[in-house]
Amino acid sequence: MRTTFHQYFRPTADEMKDMLANALISYDACILLNVYRYSEETQKGLVEVFKAFAERARLPHQFAFEYARSRASTIVEQITRCQETEEAFKKTNELYIAPKNKQPFLSVASADALKKIMDELARKRKTLEIMISRDHFADLILSLFDKKIGDAPEEKNLEQLHEQAKERYAKERPPGYMDLKDKPVPDAYGDYVAWRQLMDMAAHEKKDFILVTDDSKEDWWQRVKGKTVGPRPELLEEFQRETGHRIWLFSSESFLIATKQSGSTSVDDSVIEEVGAAAHFVAQARTSISELKLTVPKFETKHSSLKVGPEEEGVPEPEASVGHAKVSEPRADDPALTVKRTADSGEYESDER
16 A cells, blocks of 8 residues: 555655665755855865765756856855944944943953854955855865756757646646746746756656755645655656656755654754754745644664664654754754754754744
8 A cells, every 4th residue: 555655645764764875866946055154164064965965966057057046146155144234233233342431231242253253254255245246155066966966958848848747737747837936937847947957857867866956835745734754646646657767855954854763864963953044034034833742764774773764654843852952843854954963862853823
């Protein structure tokens, strides 16, 4: 029965281990662009993860195109945010902190801490300004995905894909139809184009796929009464029918957790925490779904005492933390998962945001 209706069930622990060890791995443009939004430490941690899976990494042409097209504007957006935050702190400091007659209550250490924040923002801004023309992360992406990006579609083929997307979106058939709300045509068809290209790559290479995406919309993820329960079953079924192989979707955070648990990476918990917090901010900006619990497939490895084990379908787990730091609103293999670790038990638990 599980084989016949595989799209309605999470992978077993053994299936998940096999996919993490052998499947090809793709990242959507959101994953690659979000790197510019993280701290330097988290950027370095993610780069190491990309390197760890470089041999199995693949990019549909559409994802690569969207990354290249949006790279500069994403960097400029972050520069602007740094400038605005710098100015806000500077104004606060000039008006309320520096004049001793207005704030006799802050210690020297606290004032120094504020200066360190302002200095860090300035350094980050300058680094980003340099990256517009000399982008070491882009150089790495170009190197890691050299000869691993799908071919550019011919104009006639692209037109056919756009027509297919138009027909599917009219029926709200995933993925991508939600993009009609905030993107013009044909840009709104990008998700379907990438999906079709991903299936073509799997069929050609005869391999399972893992797709890491921070797109949290319902045309990628199944929601039942506000609860995200996993990838859309239609996507899982179509992928296997069209390619003869499996696919599973992870958010960036849940992918980091899963690879750490499997022993494939040794990413620091602080990286997971920051990625989860950033995804939470984006999810809040895009949706107002209720905060509900969600479970994750679990497995144990000889490399780690941390455990992620299969739970009964639909049975929520209690709240947890990453290391000693509380991470708000955990997520599983859906877009809104932040898994937290309890230092004493070493177990991961999750809630949906």
